[in-house]
Amino acid sequence: MDLPKFLLGDNTDYSDNIFIIHTEFPRFIINLIDDEIEWLEDFQGEDQKQLESEVVTLIDLASKFYDREMERYKEE
Numbered sequence: 001m002d003l004p005k006f007l008l009g010d011n012t013d014y015s016d017n018i019f020i021i022h023t024e025f026p027r028f029i030i031n032l033i034d035d036e037i038e039w040l041e042d043f044q045g046e047d048q049k050q051l052e053s054e055v056v057t058l059i060d061l062a063s064k065f066y067d068r069e070m071e072r073y074k075e076e
Contacts, residue, residue: 006065020062026051030062 009019009029018032026047027040037059043051 006062008066008069018066020066022058022062026054026058028058030059032063032066035059 003023005022005024007021007023009021010017011019016033020030020032022028022030025041026043029038029040030036037055039051041047
């Protein structure tokens with residue numbers, strides 16, 4: 001199965017939250033309301049260094065994905 005890099009998620013148990021799921025390494029779920037990240041990977045050594053250098057960019061990309069999706073919903 002070919003998955004998109006980002007997925008938009010919601011859950012009625014957390015109705016005020018907006019979740020973006022990043023499906024590529026390093027996989028994570030970010031709550032855009034408070035920028036809390038849940039990592040779906042176990043990091044060690046070099047992976048930790050790579051993560052630290054990429055985290056700001058990944059959060060920015062997740063936010064841009066969300067903005068783009070919301071614009072597309074408005075257009076429909």
